[in-house]
Amino acid sequence: MKRYLLSIALCLAALTAGAQQTDYLTLRMADGTECSVPSSGLTLTFGNGQMTVRSTQGTTNYALTSLAQMWFAATPTAISSLSGSNAGIRIIGGQVVATGIAPADIRVFTPDGREVGQSGLPRGLYIVRTPQQTYKVTAP
Amino acid sequence: MKRLTRFFLPLLLALLGIPGLTQAQVMYIHQGHTAVAVPMAEAGVMNFAEGATLTVMGHTYTLDAVDSVRIVPTDAYTPDAIAIRYAADGAHVVMAASLVDDVALTTDGAHVTAIAAPTLQREVTYSLSGASADGSFAMDGEYKATVVLDGLTLTSTRGAAIDIANGKRIAVILPASKATTLTDAAGGTQKACFFINGHAEFSGAGSLTLTGRTKHAYASDEYTLLKADFSGSITVLAAEGDGMHTEQYFRMKNGRVTISGVKGDGIDAPVTNDATDVDNGCLFVEGGSISLQVTADDVKGLKCDNAMTLTGGTIEATVSGLGTKGISTGTDLLVGTGGNGPTLRMSVTGTTYMPGNAELESKCRGIKVKGQFTFDGGNISISATGAKSKAISVDGNYIYKSGSINCAVDAANT
Numbered sequence: 001m002k003r004y005l006l007s008i009a010l011c012l013a014a015l016t017a018g019a020q021q022t023d024y025l026t027l028r029m030a031d032g033t034e035c036s037v038p039s040s041g042l043t044l045t046f047g048n049g050q051m052t053v054r055s056t057q058g059t060t061n062y063a064l065t066s067l068a069q070m071w072f073a074a075t076p077t078a079i080s081s082l083s084g085s086n087a088g089i090r091i092i093g094g095q096v097v098a099t100g101i102a103p104a105d106i107r108v109f110t111p112d113g114r115e116v117g118q119s120g121l122p123r124g125l126y127i128v129r130t131p132q133q134t135y136k137v138t139a140p
Numbered sequence: 141m142k143r144l145t146r147f148f149l150p151l152l153l154a155l156l157g158i159p160g161l162t163q164a165q166v167m168y169i170h171q172g173h174t175a176v177a178v179p180m181a182e183a184g185v186m187n188f189a190e191g192a193t194l195t196v197m198g199h200t201y202t203l204d205a206v207d208s209v210r211i212v213p214t215d216a217y218t219p220d221a222i223a224i225r226y227a228a229d230g231a232h233v234v235m236a237a238s239l240v241d242d243v244a245l246t247t248d249g250a251h252v253t254a255i256a257a258p259t260l261q262r263e264v265t266y267s268l269s270g271a272s273a274d275g276s277f278a279m280d281g282e283y284k285a286t287v288v289l290d291g292l293t294l295t296s297t298r299g300a301a302i303d304i305a306n307g308k309r310i311a312v313i314l315p316a317s318k319a320t321t322l323t324d325a326a327g328g329t330q331k332a333c334f335f336i337n338g339h340a341e342f343s344g345a346g347s348l349t350l351t352g353r354t355k356h357a358y359a360s361d362e363y364t365l366l367k368a369d370f371s372g373s374i375t376v377l378a379a380e381g382d383g384m385h386t387e388q389y390f391r392m393k394n395g396r397v398t399i400s401g402v403k404g405d406g407i408d409a410p411v412t413n414d415a416t417d418v419d420n421g422c423l424f425v426e427g428g429s430i431s432l433q434v435t436a437d438d439v440k441g442l443k444c445d446n447a448m449t450l451t452g453g454t455i456e457a458t459v460s461g462l463g464t465k466g467i468s469t470g471t472d473l474l475v476g477t478g479g480n481g482p483t484l485r486m487s488v489t490g491t492t493y494m495p496g497n498a499e500l501e502s503k504c505r506g507i508k509v510k511g512q513f514t515f516d517g518g519n520i521s522i523s524a525t526g527a528k529s530k531a532i533s534v535d536g537n538y539i540y541k542s543g544s545i546n547c548a549v550d551a552a553n554t
Contacts, residue, residue, distance in 0.1 A: 022165050022180040022213065039165075039180070044209040049191065051203075064191035064203065071185045 022072040030068045032138030039072060089128050091139040094121045101130050165213040171205050173230050173247060178237040179217040199240050220262050226250050226270035226294060239264060250275025258282040268292045277302050284309040289348060291318035300330040307338040314346030314372040321349040332359035340364045345371045352379035359385040370395040377401055382408045388417050391424040400433035409444040421445030421470060425453050425482060432457040434464050438493045438502050445470040454483045463493025463502030471511035479542045481518020488524040504529035516541035
């Protein structure tokens with residue numbers, strides 16, 4: 001009896017894990033920045049050189065020329081949600097540049113969770129956290 | 141252990157059916173009335189290029205032509221499937237991403253053409269539904285295919301309502317509780333309202349109603365089989381030609397066929413041009429029921445160029461046209477086998493067609509057999525009251541083995 005229940009449980013776990021792999025749509029920009037949005041009910045439309053993303057989090061426009069790739073992901077953590085402008089957070093010359101956000105409100109982490117400063121950042125991927133949102137940002 | 145399996149297996153299968161629990165979520169890429177269904181779990185990395193294109197699963201879409209991309213995580217993805225829904229504003233098509241480079245699909249209002257590449261060696265399932273007063277479906281390919289008539293009402297003003305040029309096996313599925321009605325254009329060149337170039341196999345419990353306004357209501361250039369799991373119905377309301385014209389052979393294992401209002405034969409199974417074709421020019425009824433109203437002159441209810449074998453089911457015919465035959469065989473007729481057989485009931489009231497004409501005179505018969513008639517089971521009940529009509533006329537020998545019969549058999553030898 002226990003073996004059967006365990007088998008059922010393992011099957012369900014595998015199925016649900018697979019189903020969650022498409023819970024988010026991640027956009028990668030030409031400058032390396034990324035952002036994600038819940039995929040459920042998502043609609044993308046194209047026109048006037050723009051891609052308009054309508055999700056449960058609102059509506060955002062992207063210049064088509066700024067888009068590089070997109071894919072579905074399951075990442076339940078370190079997911080950045082769409083901001084009002086995708087130019088809000090960048091790393092330029094190793095320096096975190098944020099539009100409309102005070103430096104004191106910004107915290108920067110490496111992917112393994114170590115907090116680092118906002119300058120002198122070597123090339124790589126960083127998690128930039130503000131009081132409202134979290135972003136994955138690439139330092140070129 | 142068996143008890144546990146009986147309990148847990150259905151539970152597991154039920155859980156698998158829960159939307160979102162399996163990897164079947166769909167992203168739709170909409171272009172006009174056509175959408176490509178992409179399985180989200182298989183989409184992988186999708187690449188934008190120069191702000192003008194998006195490549196998904198190896199196919200590049202021009203963004204100017206893309207109306208929207210829509211995510212529906214509760215939808216299930218079905219590979220190698222094309223769903224066509226007819227509506228007042230045209231045909232709406234959903235095509236599986238697995239086919240986008242292998243099936244050329246064009247729509248002109250509600251007239252849809254799907255041409256599968258010769259290199260496509262996978263079975264495509266086409267599901268047709270909805271309604272249009274001016275639409276059609278044409279399909280071709282080099283591999284067997286399935287057509288699901290999923291509740292479709294279609295009238296074509298251009299030609300056939302459904303024209304399948306694919307010469308392979310075509311599975312025609314009539315889902316339960318779904319009614320399909322097809323009408324073709326009048327004065328056209330099409331062979332039938334519903335035409336299949338290959339061999340057709342019908343299954344399902346739904347209904348199909350046909351009107352042939354140019355020639356036949358239904359035609360196939362190779363055999364047509366009503367399978368044992370066909371519990372639905374085919375009804376011909378009218379035809380300028382035959383009700384069902386099935387070259388090579390017609391075989392019925394189950395289901396109901398009702399034919400009336402035809403100017404040609406009810407069911408005609410002529411030979412093909414290929415002498416090696418199996419059972420060429422034969423007709424078989426093994427189950428189900430056939431109801432025929434044979435009212436036109438000098439036509440037949442059931443007709444075949446070679447042998448007819450009736451081993452089950454029920455055949456009822458009202459034969460009232462001049463010189464008409466309820467059943468006509470090119471060679472032999474076998475009714476019943478091993479003491480079991482069909483029920484044949486006919487009312488023959490027609491009289492002579494072209495009386496006195498040496499070439500064209502034809503008398504009315506319930507059954508006309510040009511070869512040998514063997515009766516080995518079943519019930520034959522024929523009432524022939526038309527002037528100079530006969531219940532059963534056999535050019536060759538009549539061999540009685542078993543069964544009940546209430547009429548005379550006029551044969552060369554008994």
